[in-house]
Amino acid sequence: MGAWREERLIGREALAALRGRLDLTVVEVLSDPPEGWDGERGVLDQGVLARHCGGARRGWLHVLCGPPGMLKAATDGLAALGVARRHIMAESFRYD
Secondary structure (H helix, E strand, O other): OEEOOHHHOOOHHHHHHHHOOOOOOOOOEEOOOOOOOOOEEOOOOHHHHHHHHOHHHHHOOEEEEEOHHHHHHHHHHHHHOOOOHHHEEEEEOOOO
16 A cells, blocks of 8 residues: 555554454655655665565455556556466556
8 A cells, every 4th residue: 555644654553453354564655755664665676576476475365446547557466476467456546
């Protein structure tokens, strides 16, 4: 999950509730993190994907939601890590 600032992360409570019931990993990436942030920093790039989605995780279902540019970068990055397209589910939205 990526955003500029922590308060812009959408659906955190719902995802936290799902983590309690599912084998779910949520990675939060902030481009403008607050002091003391211990999560990922920057943008959802190849480095973030390699740290969290490579290796044994290739067979997992990777669920993406975001603007078209981010989805293309993430989908291409996952494919470069060996994740099959059938294991990538994406939903696009636009900021207006």
